[in-house]
Amino acid sequence: MTRPPSVIIVSLILLAIGLLITSCQNPSRQVSEGSLRTATANGAATELAGLGYRLKNRLNCQIPAGTTMKVVRVWCLGQTTAGQQVRVDGVAYDADTRHPRQEFVIDVAGREVLRKPCLGEGCSDMG
Numbered sequence: 001m002t003r004p005p006s007v008i009i010v011s012l013i014l015l016a017i018g019l020l021i022t023s024c025q026n027p028s029r030q031v032s033e034g035s036l037r038t039a040t041a042n043g044a045a046t047e048l049a050g051l052g053y054r055l056k057n058r059l060n061c062q063i064p065a066g067t068t069m070k071v072v073r074v075w076c077l078g079q080t081t082a083g084q085q086v087r088v089d090g091v092a093y094d095a096d097t098r099h100p101r102q103e104f105v106i107d108v109a110g111r112e113v114l115r116k117p118c119l120g121e122g123c124s125d126m127g
Contacts, residue, residue, distance in 0.1 A: 037061035040074045043119025044088045044106055051113055054081045059088060069096040084109040090119075 041059040048055060061076035072095045076088035087107045092100045106114040116123060 033063050036063065036072075036074055037076075040088065040090055040104075040119065041076055043123070044076060044086075044104070046120045047106060047114055047116070047123075048080075048086065048108075053084075053086070053108055053113075055079070055086065056081050056083075059086065061088070071095060072100075080108065 038061075041061045044059055045055055056079045059076040059078040061074055063072075063074050067073055070093070072092045074088075074090045076086075076090075078086040080086060085108070088104065089107075090102065090104045092102045094100050102117050104114070104116055104119050105112060118124075
């Protein structure tokens with residue numbers, strides 16, 4: 001049974017939070033953060049393609065300083081093949097609970113084109 005990407009993203013976020021408890025030098029934390037960045041980049045690329053935007057290259061995603069056990073953030077930057085700047089902002093509130101609240105916002109050329117609680121195939125807009 002394959003899980004939808006939105007479930008995978010939530011799982012990765014929760015895994016990243018659990019690893020935040022450990023030392024910054026912990027290789028497992030680095031792998032988890034890498035997985036979260038990859039899942040966000042892949043989900044955003046899928047959403048953008050569905051809206052008719054093609055990316056020039058893979059989105060570059062980062063987890064900014066200030067991520068905590070309660071609030072996990074990720075942001076991505078990139079460019080479309082038409083030269084438009086792309087920014088993805090993602091946040092999970094109450095990430096240390098069983099029911100985190102997520103929000104992803106995608107801007108193209110400074111204009112919001114998408115706002116959803118999940119990204120990618122299998123994502124159903126829940127709000």
